[in-house]
Amino acid sequence: MGSYGGRRDQAERDAITVEIGYALCSALFAAAVVFGAVAGPALLFELPDTASRLLLRAGLVLAPVLGAARTISVLMRFRSGPQPSQPGRTNPDS
Template sequence: MSRRTQAERDAMTVEIGYAFFSGALVAAATFAGVFLPAMLLDLPNGAEGVLLRVGAVLGALAFAVRVAHVLWRFPRTAEERRLPSVQPSRPGRTGPGS
């Protein structure tokens, strides 16, 4: 296993931070979407409790799925991070009007 450069470690740190931040936003939006009716409508206490629990569980699940999705897509090696070489669509043509 090769040693990682400082740039690779920094890229991983940024990616982990992005995964957690975006996961928290998705979790908050999911929780708010489920619990919003309880805040806006006059529901019985039992219904509010159910919406609170369901919102919390779905928010936690959305957080975990988002973090896993972002980190799974992150390339693990330097070779995977390289951009593919750009080739012209018509070989031999160099100018845009040719």
């Protein structure tokens, strides 16, 4: 954001709120997809107990880890700086 230590205007607060919402929603979706992909076979098919428990536990571990990683990566990318002012351009002065 523009000024460090200063007050943020309403547009900056709205942008932060939208970015946090996007980070959380995309992290929830990614975690659900990973859980479904890893633990889904254990829930859908008749597997041996060991394989079923292993897949469920792996899904329960991987889903929150991926969700946290996704949230952090989105918020760090947002914090890194302003976006280009013109679509397709890497530098506003180019």
